[in-house]
Amino acid sequence: MRLPPFQFLEPTNVEEALSMMNARKETLKIMAGGTDLLNRMRFRLIEPAFVMNIGKLRDVDGIDIGENETVIGTNTKLKDIARSPLINNKFRAIAEAAFEAASPAVTNMATIGGNILQDTRCLYYNQSGMVLNGLERCHKRGGTICLAVKGGKRCFSVCQSDMAPALIAFDAKCVLQKKGSTRTVALTELFTGNGVTPFAIGADELLTKIIIPQPKNGVGSAYRKLRLRGSVDYPLASAAAFVSVTKDGEVNACRVVLGSAGASPRVIDGRSCETHLESIAQKAYDSAEGIDNLQMPGAYRRKMAGVLAKRAIKAAMDRLKEGM
Numbered sequence: 064m065r066l067p068p069f070q071f072l073e074p075t076n077v078e079e080a081l082s083m084m085n086a087r088k089e090t091l092k093i094m095a096g097g098t099d100l101l102n103r104m105r106f107r108l109i110e111p112a113f114v115m116n117i118g119k120l121r122d123v124d125g126i127d128i129g130e131n132e133t134v135i136g137t138n139t140k141l142k143d144i145a146r147s148p149l150i151n152n153k154f155r156a157i158a159e160a161a162f163e164a165a166s167p168a169v170t171n172m173a174t175i176g177g178n179i180l181q182d183t184r185c186l187y188y189n190q191s192g193m194v195l196n197g198l199e200r201c202h203k204r205g206g207t208i209c210l211a212v213k214g215g216k217r218c219f220s221v222c223q224s225d226m227a228p229a230l231i232a233f234d235a236k237c238v239l240q241k242k243g244s245t246r247t248v249a250l251t252e253l254f255t256g257n258g259v260t261p262f263a264i265g266a267d268e269l270l271t272k273i274i275i276p277q278p279k280n281g282v283g284s285a286y287r288k289l290r291l292r293g294s295v296d297y298p299l300a301s302a303a304a305f306v307s308v309t310k311d312g313e314v315n316a317c318r319v320v321l322g323s324a325g326a327s328p329r330v331i332d333g334r335s336c337e338t339h340l341e342s343i344a345q346k347a348y349d350s351a352e353g354i355d356n357l358q359m360p361g362a363y364r365r366k367m368a369g370v371l372a373k374r375a376i377k378a379a380m381d382r383l384k385e386g387m
């Protein structure tokens with residue numbers, strides 16, 4: 064499938080990129096690895112006048128592990144995160160999510176920023192023009208109906224990012240820059256929960272860094288995912304768990320973040336886990352939307368949200384005991 068026509072821009076530093084974005088606003092789309100953007104363009108879901116490749120911005124690439132926080136540049140490839148010994152050692156769920164995302168062909172190109180900001184997906188939306196032309200326009204295509212939920216007054220498309228739940232489990236923040244200003248927000252604030260406009264980011268804003276605070280004392284984490292083929296597919300349900308203990312070994316945080324459960328990752332916070340596994344699983348089930356708009360039935364995906372939450376917590380607890 065051919066791409067629609069567009070003008071290609073290639074800044075060499077962040078300042079230049081911000082000026083280009085400031086001048087072109089909504090008519091410009093950022094391309095990092097291009098694995099999400101170009102597919103949407105081929106399907107004619109979007110037809111931007113300008114595509115700006117940020118692949119040459121070396122100042123926002125790489126992992127910097129400091130004493131109090133770890134900074135990951137937006138252009139860092141998922142394969143580098145999956146392979147990083149330091150990320151594997153300190154932030155196991157994040158390394159697992161990167162390793163489990165897509166396939167090596169994709170993770171060699173896909174960046175962490177692009178993974179977080181990939182568009183929400185739905186079987187009734189991510190189709191070629193040939194299929195879509197035969198369907199009534201849904202909310203995500205500017206219409207007023209939902210093809211997945213009869214009578215649905217809103218869009219139920221799903222955030223299928225593997226990285227977002229794992230990063231949120233570690234309370235990650237992100238840095239957004241535009242010409243003349245910079246803001247740092249919790250990663251959770253980047254998600255609107257609205258499938259039509261899933262991200263609270265301006266057309267002139269560039270995501271430059273992800274910041275992960277260094278957890279205090281002992282921590283265990285894990286990421287568990289359901290997908291059709293283990294070698295390549297998007298998550299149909301997923302759960303990232305983060306468990307931390309005080310100096311005396313008492314659990315003081317047990318956080319589960321669900322992926323593929325709706326238009327944004329869903330956070331379930333608790334203070335204890337081993338004794339409350341069933342209640343966390345129930346909360347995960349209640350929180351997941353489980354709509355019939357991905358490859359597996361919604362009811363099954365919803366049940367699996369609870370199962371994966373339990374599996375992730377158990378794995379995180381085991382790692383905590385092993386001192387990882």
Ligand SMILES: Cc1cc2nc3c(=O)[nH]c(=O)nc-3n(C[C@H](O)[C@H](O)[C@H](O)COP(=O)(O)OP(=O)(O)OC[C@H]3O[C@@H](n4cnc5c(N)ncnc54)[C@H](O)[C@@H]3O)c2cc1C
Pocket residue numbers: 092093094095096097098099100101117137163164165166169172173174175176177178179180181182223224225226268269270271295296297298
């Ligand atoms: C076959 C296949 C299987 C896949 N399986 C999975 C999977 O299992 N799990 C999973 O999580 N994902 C999966 N994906 C999606 C893939 O991981 C994403 O497409 C990829 O991570 C996006 O990163 P990218 O660098 O290619 O982003 P791009 O496609 O370049 O960009 C994605 C979006 O983010 C915006 N963007 C990118 N960088 C920035 C920035 N710095 N600031 C502001 N906006 C920005 C772009 O404008 C665009 O809208 C799969 C994709 C394919 C093709």
